[in-house]
Amino acid sequence: MSCCSTSVRQISIASEPHRTFFLKLEWAEDLGSGFVILLSDGISAWSGEVSEEDVSREAQEMEMERERYVGDLHLALTGEGPAAEGEYSFHLTPERPGRPLLQLSYEKVQNDISFRLGVVDLQAVPEPTEVIRELIRHGLEQSTRLQAKNQHLLEENQKLRREQEHITKEMQRYVQGKERLERDLYSRFVLVLNEKKVKLRDLQKRVKELEESVEENRLRNKADSEDHKAMETAMPESNPMDDSLNDITDVAPCRKRHHRHLQQLETQARRAALDQRQRSREKPTEDAKAEMSKTSDVQPKPASAAANLDPDDLFDDI
Template identity: 45%
Template sequence: MSGTVRQISVVLDPSTPYFLRVDWAEDLGAGYTLALSDGSSSWIGEVPEEEVTREAKELGVKREKYVEDLHQALTGGGESGKGSGGVAEKEEYLFHLSPDHGCLSYEKKTQIGVLVSVGAVELHPAPDPVELNREMIGHTLEHSADLEAENRRLQEKNQTLRQEQQHILADLEQHVQDIETMEGDLFSRFIMVLNEKKAKIRALQDTIRHFQQQLDQGVEEQENHRVTGVTVKSKAGDSIKKDQKEEDDLPQSFHPSQAPTVLIRDVSSQTSSMEVTVSDSKDVLPSCKHGLCYPQSPESKVKKPSPDQK
């Protein structure tokens, strides 16, 4: 069973304070009871669930929306809800009490000044107003104590959350410092590695440049050797052609190898001493010399001496 006690004022007698107590089982949509007191007199009333449903249908709103408005009117003061745009709307709730205190109605005044009926309850005089007032005072004190306990619990929870927040902030700051230190270390290592890579790249570029220069120099030397070889070959060809031309200019009957051949054959055929060989060579050499100076005809070739001449 839940209930609240609040102070209200009626439109016809705003100077007189009234105390309204509302009790319900599950929610106001399942039915609720009212107790109204001005300090000396008390009235009670009851609204069943069927009445709540009927009022919602008559207003043409959903039951949940109607129960929300009803709860704000009876327990939540004069402000309620949010508009369609998500902005809080200020809604004023007005209470009307009949002159004979037999009916209490409540309306909602929207922001544009339109009055919307929320509900009404029929009141009856309380059989024991003093006891009802005591109950209302006791309920108020009990509710105040509950609120104070809830307030202390929320303060303790708030303190715990604040301490946890401080610890989290300290840990977060430590993590940030560690991350910054790690980033600096990693950045310095990265710079070191990058410089090493740059040095290696420069060394490789120098090596490639050196190899390229050597390759270009080798190609140039090969080109020079090739040009030199062609020149040498051309000179050798010219000299060979010149020699061949000189040989062609010699008489056709001249054979330089004939005289030595005759001498060798004479020497090989001798079985006597060196004197005979020398004397034969002296006889042959003038003919060779003569042959060099005067070309001989094919008929005047040196004939091989016969055995009798020897």
């Protein structure tokens, strides 16, 4: 049987609690294709072989799938795996008269119930020294491999630690840069926001001024319209007295003085009416009518009266 894999482990035998045994296992592809067992207590050595047919038979007797059975067998004999320790036990049947063979059985313990996985017959090795030397050599090689693996893991760990420190520094630098960028962006945002607020206040102020200007223009136009209407109402109609005065012949200077006096009265009346209208725009029509009534009270003497004057009176006026 050409062997490709080897496993060596220390086991305890329930029937021999004060003795230490070393179990060496050799197999080709997997334990399902058969394996060779070598057992030694440091003084003597025993060996045995389990064929592929034996493995299949044991699986059928256990009523287990072959793949699962081979997995449990590997955990029990090699000790490799997190669930191997404490779940498997070994028993050694001593030699009996007429039977120079030992029997090594291996069992699986589950819920305080033991299930026998298999049994192998062991025959004493004629030269145990060679077997013990092989066990020592394998142990040293395994130790060297483990040390090299441990050294490699240490180097990888140091490398990962350096990378972690570098990444941590880079992350801190990125965080600081991010914080600086956030502060800068926030400052710029505040400046832009304040500028927008100033522009908005200016626009609101301009809108208010335009509204006030529009309202002022509306009031001014309304007042101008009312003034225009008041002026049209206050202007007197053509006085027929003016025509009569123009038609009368200038017979004496007293008439001219009397005519100028009437014109002055009319001018004063018009000015008083305009002043009164400006002081009280709410009732321009009534005030104008009142002024007109006052003006109408001052009537010039008719021409007939002037014609009936006594000549002596005219000379007295001169």
